[in-house]
Amino acid sequence: MANNYFSFKQFTIYQDKCTFKVGTDGVLLGACANVAGVKQILDIGTGTGLIALMLAQRSSVEIFAIEPDHSSFEQALKNVENSKWSNKIKVENTDLQNFNPGTLKFDLIVTNPPYFTNSLKNPDLRKSATRHNDTLNINELLRGASRLISEEGRFQIIMPYAEGNIFISEAQEHGFYCNNILKIKPLPTSEIRRLILTFSKHKQKAAEKFLTIERGKRHEFTEEYIKLTKDFYLKF
Numbered sequence: 001m002a003n004n005y006f007s008f009k010q011f012t013i014y015q016d017k018c019t020f021k022v023g024t025d026g027v028l029l030g031a032c033a034n035v036a037g038v039k040q041i042l043d044i045g046t047g048t049g050l051i052a053l054m055l056a057q058r059s060s061v062e063i064f065a066i067e068p069d070h071s072s073f074e075q076a077l078k079n080v081e082n083s084k085w086s087n088k089i090k091v092e093n094t095d096l097q098n099f100n101p102g103t104l105k106f107d108l109i110v111t112n113p114p115y116f117t118n119s120l121k122n123p124d125l126r127k128s129a130t131r132h133n134d135t136l137n138i139n140e141l142l143r144g145a146s147r148l149i150s151e152e153g154r155f156q157i158i159m160p161y162a163e164g165n166i167f168i169s170e171a172q173e174h175g176f177y178c179n180n181i182l183k184i185k186p187l188p189t190s191e192i193r194r195l196i197l198t199f200s201k202h203k204q205k206a207a208e209k210f211l212t213i214e215r216g217k218r219h220e221f222t223e224e225y226i227k228l229t230k231d232f233y234l235k236f
Helices: 024-032 050-058 070-081 125-131 138-148 161-172 223-229
Strands: 005-007 012-014 040-044 062-066 089-092 106-111 149-160 177-185 194-200 207-212
Touching: 012 070, 024 050, 024 149, 024 194, 024 223, 040 050, 040 138, 050 062, 050 070, 050 089, 050 106, 070 089, 106 138, 138 149, 138 161, 149 161, 161 177, 161 194, 207 223
Parallel strands: 040 062, 040 106, 062 089, 106 149, 177 207
Antiparallel strands: 005 012, 149 194, 177 194
């Protein structure tokens, strides 16, 4: 059974009311997202509030975190209120389609989205809504990001390898071009399992980098992964 909370160096995530708990995908995106030069950040589907809190630790800018599931929203709100960054993170109980920040545009939009399009659905309806894209499909996500991003803004997303490659093609139809790809492997001998993709409205050749999480045995982490996450994990 998952713990009711997960302690990081500068904040604690309580997660007993959330559909999904703290996971490596969220930590990776929170640690890798490019916060350089941004003024406003949007976290789509914040869940526990993990990514928003990580980005608050890494920057001094205003962050909006939206979450459609009410119980997860309440928990994210409490996690933010209990942190040292409650004055700069605004949590809203809304979906992307209905999120309306007025004329505000975001320099960085991040999301760890539902992506199991064709997989067997979870009988838990809340988990199914979180993991599948019935309530936020690719076109709705891209339309929402296009509506809310600033002219020079970045849109960053973490996805499984196969779904990520499909997403790159879909994004171009909405005027988003993939500028950076981080290819992530659990082990040196593993296939690529995750992609962190960075999009903008400006077309350029995508730069590729690689990240391996563990050296060969479970919990023996690579130096690059330790360096990336050492400001967050207690164990590093």
